[in-house]
Amino acid sequence: MLDQIALRAELADHYDLSPSIDIAEANAGLYARMERVVSPPDWTIHAPYVAAINRLKKERNAVILAHNYMTPEIYHGIADVVGDSLQLAIEATKVEAEVIVQCGVHFMAETAKILNPAKTVLIPDMEAGCSLAESITPEGIAQMRARYPGAPVVTYVNTSAEVKAASDICCTSSNAAQIVAAQESDTVIMTPDKYLAQNVARQVPHKRIVWWDGACIVHERFTAQDLREFRDWNPGTRIIVHPECPPEVVAEADYTGSTSGIIAYVDRERPEKAMLVTECSMASNISDALPEVEFVGPCNMCPFMKKITLEKVLWSLHSMQGAVEVDPAIAAPARVAVERMIALSQRSA
Numbered sequence: 001m002l003d004q005i006a007l008r009a010e011l012a013d014h015y016d017l018s019p020s021i022d023i024a025e026a027n028a029g030l031y032a033r034m035e036r037v038v039s040p041p042d043w044t045i046h047a048p049y050v051a052a053i054n055r056l057k058k059e060r061n062a063v064i065l066a067h068n069y070m071t072p073e074i075y076h077g078i079a080d081v082v083g084d085s086l087q088l089a090i091e092a093t094k095v096e097a098e099v100i101v102q103c104g105v106h107f108m109a110e111t112a113k114i115l116n117p118a119k120t121v122l123i124p125d126m127e128a129g130c131s132l133a134e135s136i137t138p139e140g141i142a143q144m145r146a147r148y149p150g151a152p153v154v155t156y157v158n159t160s161a162e163v164k165a166a167s168d169i170c171c172t173s174s175n176a177a178q179i180v181a182a183q184e185s186d187t188v189i190m191t192p193d194k195y196l197a198q199n200v201a202r203q204v205p206h207k208r209i210v211w212w213d214g215a216c217i218v219h220e221r222f223t224a225q226d227l228r229e230f231r232d233w234n235p236g237t238r239i240i241v242h243p244e245c246p247p248e249v250v251a252e253a254d255y256t257g258s259t260s261g262i263i264a265y266v267d268r269e270r271p272e273k274a275m276l277v278t279e280c281s282m283a284s285n286i287s288d289a290l291p292e293v294e295f296v297g298p299c300n301m302c303p304f305m306k307k308i309t310l311e312k313v314l315w316s317l318h319s320m321q322g323a324v325e326v327d328p329a330i331a332a333p334a335r336v337a338v339e340r341m342i343a344l345s346q347r348s349a
């Protein structure tokens, strides 16, 4: 990828990206979905990028899959499909367009490529990684298998293709308990998120769950003490927690679920005040649709997710650089692990 200055110069040669009130007004329909969280001057800055990306998407026959943690201008301005990790993986199997632009992190783009290998899958920044994915390698899986012979390996999708290929089945935050409960063995290995594993262990007490020592750098920062103090100061706040948080944090929650589970819960319940104990953009993205809910609490950003910007999305569609490739010898067993998960979650749904 070009450095930021060269990238900007190249884009400026091809597109007029200066702030524009006219383009902002021409795209007022998109702005209406985010006007509580994006100021009018900021929209005049974003709108020329949004318009250029939406034009280029048609020219390139591309679709944009965006994770719920993307910023509002990406989530509402340019995404064709938004969702949690499981929804994005399922949607990747259905894409008919030639190009998929993954607005999310690298393992998500890799999963899309594994599931739909004929497509060009672009990630706007190759360095959009994940602390969980970095925490484990196929050697780690082999160590766990040696320590617990015969136990199946259930691996979170937040991992590389190589790690998925070395596993028996994948899971996401929306189906982890269900996938573990469906394993025949009494002992189940869960990698790499120790907190997700510990939370699943409480939901599936009849299994002995052993885990790898990985954690998400965003969710491990929340503490039970913080939540208790917050609730004391703000009585009535609904506390809604992602299961990548430590179990003592989950124990404080009124609801725990995947990012899309969290959105559905808030939409259904419409509490007066809600604290989303997860990545910060989640609250911003649903704020306009749920004006009666006041979102309160800290703002923890994922530095990897935040590497994806409108400028880099435009660059990737313009240059068609940043294509994710997976060695077919790795992709085949990785696909088995992901497809087993999808089949099992759809069967029980």
Ligand code: 13P
Binding pocket: 068, 083, 084, 085, 086, 130, 158, 172, 173, 174, 216, 244, 257, 258, 259, 260
């Ligand atoms: P879900 O969207 O599947 O809940 O995952 C959250 C996450 O941290 C993705 O990186």
Ligand code: SF4
Binding pocket: 105, 129, 130, 131, 132, 133, 158, 216, 217, 218, 219, 244, 279, 302, 303, 304, 305
């Ligand atoms: Fe990885 Fe956590 Fe960022 Fe999700 S929020 S991409 S799990 S570091």
